[in-house]
Amino acid sequence: MVRSMNPVVVAPSLLAADHGAFAEGLAVAERAGTGWIHLDIMDGHFVPNLSFGPQVVAALRPRSRLHFDTHLMLLHPDRYVEAFAKAGADRITVHAEADHDVARTLARIRELGCAAGIAINPDGDPSAVLPHLDAVDLVLCMTVFPGFGGQAFIPAALDNVRGVAEARAARGLSFRIEVDGGVTPETAGACREAGADTLVAGTSFYKAADPAAAARAMAGA
Numbered sequence: 001m002v003r004s005m006n007p008v009v010v011a012p013s014l015l016a017a018d019h020g021a022f023a024e025g026l027a028v029a030e031r032a033g034t035g036w037i038h039l040d041i042m043d044g045h046f047v048p049n050l051s052f053g054p055q056v057v058a059a060l061r062p063r064s065r066l067h068f069d070t071h072l073m074l075l076h077p078d079r080y081v082e083a084f085a086k087a088g089a090d091r092i093t094v095h096a097e098a099d100h101d102v103a104r105t106l107a108r109i110r111e112l113g114c115a116a117g118i119a120i121n122p123d124g125d126p127s128a129v130l131p132h133l134d135a136v137d138l139v140l141c142m143t144v145f146p147g148f149g150g151q152a153f154i155p156a157a158l159d160n161v162r163g164v165a166e167a168r169a170a171r172g173l174s175f176r177i178e179v180d181g182g183v184t185p186e187t188a189g190a191c192r193e194a195g196a197d198t199l200v201a202g203t204s205f206y207k208a209a210d211p212a213a214a215a216r217a218m219a220g221a
């Protein structure tokens, strides 16, 4: 097992906040000191759910200095990366399983001035991301099947984290490894041990009595 050299970040997923009060959701993350917010973008095709689009992201941008970690669950992410970059995304992650030229989309994200991420589903093959490791700032290993918040963590998905972490160490790279789905104070330790340094937390953050304490627990602080 290869732990990360990067400091651990908890990225609260706004999907689990009150959708009628996203600005307040951002403020909760600001007060908890996470530094990041995770924005889940769903198109009803790549995943069987819809969330929100670039207009919402643009409206939130002036209200927050949080790092906008934007997770595109879109069938054709290449068609939308520019819109999300213009809306104020700091980081844009696209799925290896989506219908696009992955290398081209990743290059375009960086060209637009954003950090670039590649995601794989829990049953995804980590070898799908290996050719792109020099071109990314983050690899997202899903720990649930994307589409909905509040699902149970899939422990077997940590094999992907371990595989990617080994490749990162072997190649002397420093991209972040993110886990997303079912991350709680109970499951976060195993994620960090497997090599993850970026922990998305929706339900376990926004539904916690004390979100700041939950974030600290997940970070292992």
Ligand code: DX5
Pocket (backbone or CB within 6 Å): 013, 015, 016, 038, 040, 071, 144, 145, 146, 147, 148, 149, 150, 151, 180, 181, 182, 183, 200, 201, 202, 203, 204
């Ligand atoms: C799932 C999303 C996740 C989700 C996580 O499709 O990508 O970011 O919001 O929610 P929890 O932490 O509740 O599993």
Ligand code: ZN
Pocket (backbone or CB within 6 Å): 013, 038, 039, 040, 071, 180, 200
């Ligand atoms: Zn996500």
